[in-house]
Amino acid sequence: MKDRKEISASVIARLPRYYRFLCELQEAGTVRISSGELSLRMGLTASQIRQDFNCFGGFGQQGYGYNVEQLKNEMAVILGLDDLTSAIMLGAGNLGRAVASQMHFEEMGFSLTGIFDPDPAYRGMKLKGVPIRPLAELSDFCMKNRPRMAILCVPQDKAPALVDDLILLGLDSFWNFSHYDIHGKYPQANVANVHLSDSLMTLSYIIKNNGNGGKTNA
Amino acid sequence: MKDRKEISASVIARLPRYYRFLCELQEAGTVRISSGELSLRMGLTASQIRQDFNCFGGFGQQGYGYNVEQLKNEMAVILGLDDLTSAIMLGAGNLGRAVASQMHFEEMGFSLTGIFDPDPAYRGMKLKGVPIRPLAELSDFCMKNRPRMAILCVPQDKAPALVDDLILLGLDSFWNFSHYDIHGKYPQANVANVHLSDSLMTLSYIIKNNGNGGKTNA
DNA sequence: TAGATTGTTAATCGATTAACAATC
DNA sequence: TAGATTGTTAATCGATTAACAATC
Numbered sequence: 180m181k182d183r184k185e186i187s188a189s190v191i192a193r194l195p196r197y198y199r200f201l202c203e204l205q206e207a208g209t210v211r212i213s214s215g216e217l218s219l220r221m222g223l224t225a226s227q228i229r230q231d232f233n234c235f236g237g238f239g240q241q242g243y244g245y246n247v248e249q250l251k252n253e254m255a256v257i258l259g260l261d262d263l264t265s266a267i268m269l270g271a272g273n274l275g276r277a278v279a280s281q282m283h284f285e286e287m288g289f290s291l292t293g294i295f296d297p298d299p300a301y302r303g304m305k306l307k308g309v310p311i312r313p314l315a316e317l318s319d320f321c322m323k324n325r326p327r328m329a330i331l332c333v334p335q336d337k338a339p340a341l342v343d344d345l346i347l348l349g350l351d352s353f354w355n356f357s358h359y360d361i362h363g364k365y366p367q368a369n370v371a372n373v374h375l376s377d378s379l380m381t382l383s384y385i386i387k388n389n390g391n392g393g394k395t396n397a
Numbered sequence: 398m399k400d401r402k403e404i405s406a407s408v409i410a411r412l413p414r415y416y417r418f419l420c421e422l423q424e425a426g427t428v429r430i431s432s433g434e435l436s437l438r439m440g441l442t443a444s445q446i447r448q449d450f451n452c453f454g455g456f457g458q459q460g461y462g463y464n465v466e467q468l469k470n471e472m473a474v475i476l477g478l479d480d481l482t483s484a485i486m487l488g489a490g491n492l493g494r495a496v497a498s499q500m501h502f503e504e505m506g507f508s509l510t511g512i513f514d515p516d517p518a519y520r521g522m523k524l525k526g527v528p529i530r531p532l533a534e535l536s537d538f539c540m541k542n543r544p545r546m547a548i549l550c551v552p553q554d555k556a557p558a559l560v561d562d563l564i565l566l567g568l569d570s571f572w573n574f575s576h577y578d579i580h581g582k583y584p585q586a587n588v589a590n591v592h593l594s595d596s597l598m599t600l601s602y603i604i605k606n607n608g609n610g611g612k613t614n615a
Numbered sequence: 616t617a618g619a620t621t622g623t624t625a626a627t628c629g630a631t632t633a634a635c636a637a638t639c
Numbered sequence: 640t641a642g643a644t645t646g647t648t649a650a651t652c653g654a655t656t657a658a659c660a661a662t663c
Contacts, residue, residue: 189653189655190654214620224656227656229620230656233621245621259601260598273498273499287598354597379506380476382570382587383476383506386477387476387506431645432645443632444632445630447644447646451646451647459638460643460645461645462643
């Protein structure tokens with residue numbers, strides 16, 4: 180888990196799903212699992228599963244397979260779920276409120292420490308015990324609390340200037356629900372994009388072109 | 398645009414982004430664009446852009462490039478945005494309400510015709526002019542209106558039985574916000590998954606492993 | 616020990632990039 | 640016409656799959 184080489188984006192994208200399946204297996208009381216058995220459940224090849232795991236070290240045992248609990252714990256460490264990063268949310272509209280109230284940040288490597296929205300209608304409101312603050316308090320809050328990650332749930336046109344501000348305030352990571360291309364301007368930033376409309380259009384393509392039997396996930 | 402061969406999932410995943418950039422270019426009044434210029438703006442290679450477009454036909458002109466408006470329109474047809482598929486939403490909780498009120502379905506190849514939620518608190522409410530109905534009305538509604546796509550915004554444990562019902566009611570396509578693996582049970586279904594927690598965990602990985610400079614999108 | 620299953624190397628497959636002739 | 644840029648074929652690169660020796 181120390182000096183690992185470049186892990187490809189394809190492998191990284193599969194890690195959360197491995198973690199999810201391992202959690203389910205553990206809850207179901209399964210103690211050990213082989214790559215073959217896991218491949219059947221996940222719809223991957225056993226080869227790929229072993230290759231993926233071995234990017235991070237040899238977690239298995241020949242002739243036995245993998246210990247579910249141990250592997251799950253390793254996966255949590257690899258994903259960094261044990262080490263909480265302070266995050267703030269920008270924009271408490273429909274989407275922001277849904278995300279803030281629905282996600283279990285503490286189980287995913289983050290703690291939500293602040294929520295900001297310019298709309299006075301939200302004054303005094305809290306989500307998950309976190310008060311919604313006016314944007315005017317953003318700067319002071321960041322100086323004091325040093326959050327590292329920002330969840331961007333703001334309207335399209337507000338994103339560029341806001342990201343400029345956040346970068347200046349020392350944030351370097353973004354969970355981006357807008358279409359603004361953060362990497363374009365800040366190649367150093369850590370970014371995960373959620374493009375709901377892209378996902379929906381992909382489904383439109385699948386329905387109208389593949390007819391039935393579309394296998395693409397997005 | 399007719400008898401096209403197997404288009405790879407990688408290409409399909411890039412189409413909505415092309416469409417998005419072309420819309421922006423058109424709004425900015427740009428009439429023509431070359432693959433080279435587009436590659437700079439999008440952070441792809443010119444080669445890849447030409448390869449991608451040529452999966453669907455030769456939309457350009459040597460020595461000139463591509464006509465923005467024409468290419469945008471072609472892209473809309475390829476994505477099937479001009480042909481509306483009737484969709485219903487299951488679950489009007491935080492996330493469902495955010496998605497229903499935020500997405501412009503008619504611009505993305507769908508029309509939202511029904512919303513269903515078992516919670517009596519929602520009786521009489523509407524989202525985007527669409528009333529939220531009790532689950533008891535689902536069956537009749539589907540017989541009468543024949544929706545094809547379902548947006549799944551229900552709690553994890555409700556998904557499997559609900560999908561069974563929806564399949565029997567003739568739906569074959571799903572925009573799936575739950576973790577339930579629809580393709581596992583129904584390989585024929587058209588599915589686009591939105592796994593918010595996977596995206597967030599991926600960001601955790603990037604932050605904690607790559608440190609700065611993570612380039613992965615998810 | 617014999618059977619099972621990993622870790623890992625080699626082979627295959629597919630996607631991206633480069634090159635260039637065709638042509639506007 | 641000369642210059643630009645496509646469409647398309649060939650070369651490269653990377654990811655997935657197969658195979659198998661190591662070993663529990």
